[in-house]
Amino acid sequence: MGSLNDVSNERSAWMGSLEDGALRGGRDILLQGFNWESHKHNWWQNLENKASDIGKSGFTSIWLPPATHSFSPEGYLPQNLYSLNSAYGSESQLKSLLRELQRHHVRPMADIVINHRVGTTRGHGGSFNRYDGIPLSWDERAVTSCTGGLGNKSTGDNFHGVPNIDHSQQFVRDDITSWLKWLRKNAGFQDFRFDFAKGYSAKFVKEYIEQSCPILAVGEYWDSCNYTPPSYHLDYNQDSHRQRIINWIDRTGGLCAAFDFTTKGILQEAVKGEYWRLSDPHGKPPGVMGWWPSRAVTFIENHDTGSTQGHWPFPSHHVMEGYAYILTHPGIPTVFYDHFYDWGSSIHDQIVKLIDVRKQQGIHSRSSIRILAAQANLYSAMVGERICMKLGEASWCPSGREWKLATSGDRYAVWHKE
Template identity: 40%
Template structure:
């Protein structure tokens, strides 16, 4: 806020250049919408106006017709004062004239907060002024200058920005019904005759209610869905770039045609499945054909098996056309459960929509065995259970050879489901004995047989080890072989295999209750097209972006986005995640990976490069599944700060435990694994719910900065004995599980099964009894608290699980005599 204004005498000698507001400034669309170009300038304060900004009311009658300036001012001061030059050239006495509450329309929100004020200065053609609070605070223009208006008219001052209010636009012309159908009307119009260049868009009204808004260059709109044989009245108005709406056109009346066939139901999905049932859901057709939908017919493997009606209040049973008022053409999502499935069987479903309620199928049609008809593939035969079905001349067949009636839609696209238990998606804090397997290593992309095929062949062994999460490599097409320089997000063909192979792997993993984890690489993205500067800044594959999507301070590429406030990389363009379009596209892609491809959990790559708050939003956009972030840092305090910044939505790879455990196993000194109060070190001991423990991954196994691979088979087994019996969620590296020999695979499988049998989970309690040179001993309970027992170590196990390591030996198991011990 500027310092107090000078006295009246000093004001006359104010040398600072005032901010001027005229009426002929150029209009810059998209960069400065408050600077306007006017074909004609108002010279009076208008008494009659149709704009919301200029209502016809008693207060407006007080306005003087003639030269003058009206100022509308937004301020929290209650009230503000206006210190200004009067018509005779002198300044008002400080603080000036008190401003009154604004009585004009169009500012309802601000008026409700009593933050909009107005002043009328009569008989002036120019005004220099400074608002103030009546005391010591003054609202000066940028640069500590006075505001100046040089043309009579109505102005708005808000946030230091002075803007002339232009007249609302004239009504559009030539409104007509361009096309009329049974369920839609296409209306068209022409721009206003005057000042069309100031029009920002149009509003379409049906029967007096707004139904659509269009852009300035959209001069027609298709209004649907509508009832057939119904008359509708339409008008259109124009809206200027200051959001002032003009008068509406004269009304035109249009009558729709006779109702026809509806479109197919939309968004048919398998919403749940088990060994005993399959649940479906779908939406009402976007175009109902001019009449409400009375019922849906459901087909399984091509055979009519059920009739499902929407809400009874929406349509009446058997109605062929609307009657009695205007019934709703849309209804809530419809749900149906098939309880006649057989465990392990696959089924295909599709649905039709009908204006009438057909007879139900015969009882033998639901869940019965299909018989193959002559010339018709099994499961694709004509409907034989419709009861009062239309005559043959009213029937037509679609590509699936399903017969539909005269008032019935074609079937929607079919969906497939298998009668098996549905995958339970992991979430942070689950008390399930989760184990994650990293399903690849650094060289997996070079497998000549296709890596996805290799992983699919190993699924039975993975399931046998009770592993519940499978971390797969980045799925998108990438510039590099490993997938960490992504380019085409929706192209799932990569060096790891083809899209069909990935989808097959994911489907079979889910059937085995193994949750596929997607490696989300969105900090950076490689462009595939050259921009105007000649470098690669254009994205030609979906999502399609330009240089605006790249941060302006990228070390290699000249991006036009906002500067990054986080860590940039040099090997690919850093994406500007502050851009709303980028955020929208990321969320859409993640939902596609979840809903269409089948991933159930997230691994976030290189989270140092973009906002943790946005990372939390991205996780929430797909329902907050289990998510783990790659934040490579050995200080637990740094990782705790990140967890706080991401609002606790993501776990982290426990690098502090990785470093401590590596040192302990190699030196046989386990003291570094214990911190205060006999709890584990690292994130495991501080926030086990958000701990993903590991001893190796695709980076550490080949990077010399960490000393190369973790160790030999005996060292690896001892380390996994620690992870698999402790809180947090342990991650096993593919190479350790499958490539170190059959004996190690079997021992790791025993340890994994021990975790499952004892019900150990991320919240399990742990008490470290001994942790020093040559010995580590701890008690672990599936409960969140674990107390020290009495007597010698071997007798203190009670009902807890224990782990012991010393010399060249390890022991992990339950109470003496129970199964599941591994030694």
Template identity: 35%
Template sequence: MKRYLRLAGLVLALTPLAYPYGSLLEAAEAAGKSPNGVRYHGGDEIILQGFHWNVVRTAPNNWYSTLAGMAPSIAADGFSAIWMPVPWRDFSSWSDSSNGTSGGGEGYFWHDFNKNGRYGSDSLLKQAASALNGAGVKPIYDVVPNHMNRGYPDKEINLPAGQGLWRNDCADPGNYPNDCDDGDRFVGGDADLNTGHPQNQAMFQQEFANLRNNYGGAGLRFDFVRGYAGERVDSWMGQAHDDGFCVGELWKAPGEYPSWDWRNGASWQQILKDWSDRAKCTIFDFALKERMQNGSVSDWRHGLNGNPDPRWREVAVTFVDNHDTGYSPGPNGGQHHWPLPDHLLKRAYAYILASPGMPVVYWSHMYDWGYGDFIRQLIQIRRAAGIKADSAIQFHAGFSGLVATVSGSQQQLLIALDSNLEGPGQVASGDFSQALTSDNGQVRIWRTGTGTGTGSGGDGDLVSVNFRCDNGVTQPGDSVYAVGNSSELGNWSPAAAVLLSDTSGYPTWRGAISLPAQQALEWKCIIRNESNPTQVKSWQPGANNSLTSAAGASTSGSF
């Protein structure tokens, strides 16, 4: 949310499930925490922000239907998670006659926990969550525990005045340590909830569990975390969704802290990591965003995701723009409080999708403004290389722009942005090939072969592995495919999945696929339209199938 603004927020998503959510959700979230206890879902998410600021005006009351209909395409494009809008009602409205602008209803002055809001109805939300989970895209709900629309009558949540439930009822000398809350006021504070009050804390804990159990939630995106303590988020997650994904939005520059606060003289990275340590959640990489806005391309190395310590990289959720910072289709162009200049957009997406951290792609960049094909290519490159949040990154000096080598589990990537680097041989050994070039050579990525990712470049011997998918009941025009985390299995892109053509034992589907030997792989069965690869009808539920490739090995999954 904008540092000073009165309305704002964000949203996310994550893996393949279907109603009922209980046991399947737990199975899919087995990798929930990092070795350092951070709730990061294995650090391999690629997240789509599933809305923009003007959705409540451009698609009033029907956005959930849009998400449900696009679920197969979102999965086919390579996203494993989706940041959902705030699911609660918001009856707020505002207008500024001086410039003719107006808004309201985006969710950030929420009214109560009723799900019949301006994005759609309760039932449409459940349908969208089911469709997304069924396609293998995990919903992460945007939540606002700090503030609400205090002045609107007839709230389902009864918060009597004068009992400390409202932050505004507390004496405030100007800074939070002497206040009854544990964070900043939202704007003037008249809409603030006292998150420290036991009733409020329990109320949100119950609702967070409800989003998990009844609305397919795989995690939470916490809005305006400058308004409440990281420890409170850790407590909520521990009680309601301990293995879920969580990310905080801490948009607060060091100079905004009081002079006596240690953070006033700290770096953006230090402030973000401190909150993450206390919340045990990931954090939006505003250190990187600040350098994108105010530094040169070479300065992008100073984001949280470029920190030399993997414990810092693993908590970074990287982004280029979102509903708060960037433009949106529709009235007034949305909020656009900190938009990245257009000429840097491809460079920025190439960097976040080829480097450590967990990248978030803004809906409008992906589906409204023509960057979709470029982003799809980058997602495939990232998946094929096996880049994760804590992957190693090495920056190379002596060149213009930014030059970095990133080591994934399968391949190494060499990134050159605005650089005079002539080729991989100047900075790395091994057999690199061009993976992407764009913007007249200002965006270039090379990669090694599909071996161990150490830079040796060998593809290794290919072996034939037997794949089987059981209970693959299909309609005419559909077939069963195998899709997984290697280039031979489509890098989780259904459009590049491998057809299992042996139907002699229908509804069991079989096929032999050639794979590099001794690779640890994960995969799933999907039912997909034969002529339109974006039309995925069903994903295999539950956890991914796993195998180590070897000659004659067999692996199976089931719908």
């Protein structure tokens, strides 16, 4: 573990890097490295075997499932935060994986589940709201009063069924900060993903990031899109939805990016033949990407929306259109493990080709974008003045001999300048 001086020096360097361009200049490409069933498959070893391919494919960071001891095998009901033995593998297997990832220049991203925590013993009211016998041995004061504890009322939404952590308590924040530093310095994680970020105030996320200095941080602020009854068809205008996500990012001081649920919701309707949805009334991308692209972590599927949970799945026959969109556009794109490794070599190779084009043409989270067409069966755009792309069944290509086809597939094509 590094000394306090090491942490202080790193924090100074980290703050300097923010001033030079937050979130690593926007050239990150993420891989979500698990699904809802991954705990059944010797996961740390599986990923270590793929570390070389992950790095060679162009990913800069891999989001790993919760690595600490959990009451549930998936990891989202944490108990002993300082135990790195989980259903995904042992502590030694995890640390071997992290070393191998870093050897291939891929940063490990820890899944930070700090909205709630399963107690070890019954306390006030007969609830499991005490944490006796394990590190961070909190009593009932660490649990919000609205979920069976003696702490203050929650500063966000409740995650029902388990004790929710009261982040307004200074001793709780001090302990969480120490744990986050331990994950960075002892375990070897470099990036953080904050689970269920609606559950506690964003100002606490800001504090945790400032103190623990992850290279990249992203929050899961999953809010429902806007639908109009009685049909509950997705509204065209999702400005209030993306504004709520942007407000959360802003309350973190802009230190934390957020998953762009607005873009996912719109994109998975657009690919069904409603590409007009991909341009807002001002001609910008309609998600968080259109308003604050350097903080928009775009994706088309994750372990909750897809996998065996399937809460909000992307249309399976349009997956490559989705990747053609997010991998050519501003924002920080994320690829889902299942698509990359379980859906066959063709999709794997198509995604890698899109990543290659993105990198070779210098597309990043802040790249300019000019939407050229947004119709029922056609979407086209020029990004960074370096690439043109199209989605849909309609025929389209950029004018000018300088444009060369870079890659194409079912209902998508990408061109770059020679």
